[in-house]
Amino acid sequence: MSPLLAVEDLSVSFGRSSLLDRLINPFPLPGFNVVDDVTLSLMPAETLGLVGESGSGKTTLARTILGLVRAAAGRIVFEGREVATPSDFRAMRRRSAMMFQDPVASLSPRLRVSTLLTEPQVIQGLPMQDRRAAAKALLALVGLPASFVDRFPHELSGGQARRVGVARALAMKPRLLLADEPTAGLDVSVQGDVLNLIGELKRELGFATMIVTHNLAMIRHVSDRLAIMYLGRLVETGPTQEVFSAPLHPYTATLIRSEPIPDPRRRSHNLAITGEIPSVFRRPSGCEFHTRCPLVQSRCKTEAPIYRPMGAGRLVRCHFPLQTGGREREAVSRASANPRGN
Amino acid sequence: MSGTLAASGLSVRYETPHGSVHALRHVDIEAHPGEVIGIVGESGCGKSTLVTALANLLPANARIDGAIRYNGVDLAKLDAHRQRLLRGDEIALVGQDPMTAFNPVLTIGDQLVDFQHHRKDLSRTLKRARIAAMLARVGIADAERRMRSYPHELSGGMRQRVAIAAALLTDPGLLIADEPTTALDVTMEAQIIHLLRELRREYNGIVIVVSHHLGVIAELCDRVYVMYAGEVVEGGEVDAIFHDPRHPYTQALLACDPARFHDRLDRLPTIPGSLPSLIQPPPGCVYAPRCGKAFAPCKTIAPPLVKLTACHAARCYVATP
Numbered sequence: 001m002s003p004l005l006a007v008e009d010l011s012v013s014f015g016r017s018s019l020l021d022r023l024i025n026p027f028p029l030p031g032f033n034v035v036d037d038v039t040l041s042l043m044p045a046e047t048l049g050l051v052g053e054s055g056s057g058k059t060t061l062a063r064t065i066l067g068l069v070r071a072a073a074g075r076i077v078f079e080g081r082e083v084a085t086p087s088d089f090r091a092m093r094r095r096s097a098m099m100f101q102d103p104v105a106s107l108s109p110r111l112r113v114s115t116l117l118t119e120p121q122v123i124q125g126l127p128m129q130d131r132r133a134a135a136k137a138l139l140a141l142v143g144l145p146a147s148f149v150d151r152f153p154h155e156l157s158g159g160q161a162r163r164v165g166v167a168r169a170l171a172m173k174p175r176l177l178l179a180d181e182p183t184a185g186l187d188v189s190v191q192g193d194v195l196n197l198i199g200e201l202k203r204e205l206g207f208a209t210m211i212v213t214h215n216l217a218m219i220r221h222v223s224d225r226l227a228i229m230y231l232g233r234l235v236e237t238g239p240t241q242e243v244f245s246a247p248l249h250p251y252t253a254t255l256i257r258s259e260p261i262p263d264p265r266r267r268s269h270n271l272a273i274t275g276e277i278p279s280v281f282r283r284p285s286g287c288e289f290h291t292r293c294p295l296v297q298s299r300c301k302t303e304a305p306i307y308r309p310m311g312a313g314r315l316v317r318c319h320f321p322l323q324t325g326g327r328e329r330e331a332v333s334r335a336s337a338n339p340r341g342n
Numbered sequence: 343m344s345g346t347l348a349a350s351g352l353s354v355r356y357e358t359p360h361g362s363v364h365a366l367r368h369v370d371i372e373a374h375p376g377e378v379i380g381i382v383g384e385s386g387c388g389k390s391t392l393v394t395a396l397a398n399l400l401p402a403n404a405r406i407d408g409a410i411r412y413n414g415v416d417l418a419k420l421d422a423h424r425q426r427l428l429r430g431d432e433i434a435l436v437g438q439d440p441m442t443a444f445n446p447v448l449t450i451g452d453q454l455v456d457f458q459h460h461r462k463d464l465s466r467t468l469k470r471a472r473i474a475a476m477l478a479r480v481g482i483a484d485a486e487r488r489m490r491s492y493p494h495e496l497s498g499g500m501r502q503r504v505a506i507a508a509a510l511l512t513d514p515g516l517l518i519a520d521e522p523t524t525a526l527d528v529t530m531e532a533q534i535i536h537l538l539r540e541l542r543r544e545y546n547g548i549v550i551v552v553s554h555h556l557g558v559i560a561e562l563c564d565r566v567y568v569m570y571a572g573e574v575v576e577g578g579e580v581d582a583i584f585h586d587p588r589h590p591y592t593q594a595l596l597a598c599d600p601a602r603f604h605d606r607l608d609r610l611p612t613i614p615g616s617l618p619s620l621i622q623p624p625p626g627c628v629y630a631p632r633c634g635k636a637f638a639p640c641k642t643i644a645p646p647l648v649k650l651t652a653c654h655a656a657r658c659y660v661a662t663p
Contacts (some may be wrong), residue, residue: 030597053527053529158385187385187554188384188556188598188600189384189598189613190596190612191610191611192600192609192611196612201610214528217599217600218600220600220604221606221607221610222610237379241606255528255529258529258532259528259557259601260531260555260557260558260560260561261557261560261561262556262557262559262584263584263602264561264580264584265584265585271532272532273533276497276499276500276529277529279525315495
């Protein structure tokens with residue numbers, strides 16, 4: 001089966017100066033890659049979790065895939081065809097949809113729900129008999145009452161606004177749904193609701209999903225595969241259950257260990273990671289994680305590891321990946337037993 | 343100075359053009375020096391109103407009933423001047439957003455000097471020395487240089503560390519941390535939790551941690567109050583709350599947290615229904631409309647707080663000791 005979406009060596013650069021800038025300012029800042037050399041694929045009906053801390057470039061990657069940000073290098077292949085020109089992207093966006101991070105802010109405050117839900121069809125020039133009826137059908141799909149068509153976004157709760165966002169994203173029956181932090185700002189009892197809804201509709205309509213998030217506890221239950229980003233690069237990909245049970249990259253291991261556990265009997269007393277995510281302006285030499293890695297060795301500081309396959313369907317960017325045995329992972333916890341979190 | 347904090351029968355309502363919003367109803371909480379108290383609940387449960395009431399920062403349209411006793415003094419009845427003296431001296435607040443906690447046009451050092459305004463006995467040099475020591479204490483390397491930085495030059499995690507340092511510089515008897523890690527990444531969150539846990543070893547006042555994140559509460563607190571729709575529905579030691587929850591809402595809330603399940607769930611658990619209106623709260627139990635165990639009296643008569651053990655209580659008819 002060929003992938004629905006393939007991203008090859010994709011880089012996105014910010015801060016690159018235009019010709020005019022260079023004429024005015026003889027010393028422009030060098031451009032820096034917020035997304036660097038990302039290779040990724042998504043099968044039809046698959047759910048991929050794209051995980052990383054803030055500033056890791058995960059949202060930028062999602063936006064670039066839909067053509068909202070211009071790539072500096074690399075290829076995007078959607079349904080077997082390369083997407084390069086603006087008209088390619090327009091055609092692709094007819095078959096794909098994005099749910100933006102802030103559910104209320106992504107709905108125009110002066111439009112009613114009926115207008116918001118049918119805008120995609122109008123923009124794409126699809127024939128529609130009755131806009132209100134179409135909107136009501138979409139509301140029914142996401143389990144909201146038909147009376148909501150006359151509401152304004154401020155009259156919706158956070159969870160309801162999310163549902164409207166899901167309905168709007170699915171208005172064009174996309175093959176690909178990109179959801180940027182679909183549960184940010186939602187209460188834990190409502191978060192499950194939105195994810196269950198996306199899951200049900202996915203089973204029914206068979207689209208592929210890419211969920212961009214930093215919420216590990218949630219993504220563990222809703223994704224088939226995980227891709228972990230650090231400073232704009234992928235550091236590990238693999239099937240979700242395997243990545244959680246036996247992470248290969250020390251960064252993945254520390255992310256999983258950093259998550260607070262809702263059980264007072266299992267308080268973690270050692271700090272899994274210290275220090276802060278470095279800036280993309282000054283990428284560390286060698287392996288970019290070496291400044292924070294509990295298992296750092298001298299080779300990591302000078303030589304950048306390549307992104308290489310390890311086992312079935314798994315890739316890792318590390319010289320000394322953690323093995324599936326327990327010993328190395330114990331070493332991570334011991335090495336990171338630093339009493340001071342600085 | 344540190345003393346016991348006790349709110350009893352505390353109710354807060356906001357007068358709005360649409361009617362009174364009963365944001366907090368008959369809340370009883372108690373905290374002793376050296377304890378870390380957790381307040382957990384979802385949005386709209388009243389945890390922010392409770393914290394603002396404790397810090398005496400409620401807006402002008404708020405009406406308070408009941409008492410907040412701190413060290414034998416009823417905070418709710420103090421005049422504005424004495425409230426002002428208490429804040430920033432006895433009571434310190436660490437907010438959710440470390441970006442807006444500081445003035446963007448003053449250096450960190452200058453602002454931290456101002457935080458110690460009540461220490462008339464210290465000279466500016468001594469105050470700066472205290473700051474340097476405190477910044478080092480909260481894990482900021484190169485404290486001298488950081489004191490000359492402006493807030494935007496620090497990362498979110500570092501600003502939260504500075505906010506904690508600022509709060510501790512006032513030697514508060516009551517330290518309130520309102521969602522202290524919500525704006526941070528998971529690796530920074532772990533570091534701030536670790537820092538707060540370390541600090542409590544030397545700090546002997548009361549710490550109140552407010553969060554919607556069950557993991558943060560479980561990692562940090564000694565005792566927990568669970569809030570729902572403006573009421574404390576259950577309170578007890580952290581182990582009892584997480585391992586022997588007795589109120590149906592606490593049970594449902596814990597069951598919803600995906601972090602508690604290791605194997606993949608096909609459907610994430612949720613709590614069906616929605617919050618009751620706070621303008622007209624239900625006459626009976628606030629959770630009855632969503633509760634699977636509700637029976638006739640739940641809908642009409644508010645259940646009393648049932649004492650289950652010495653310090654575990656739940657507001658529910660179904661809970662029995």
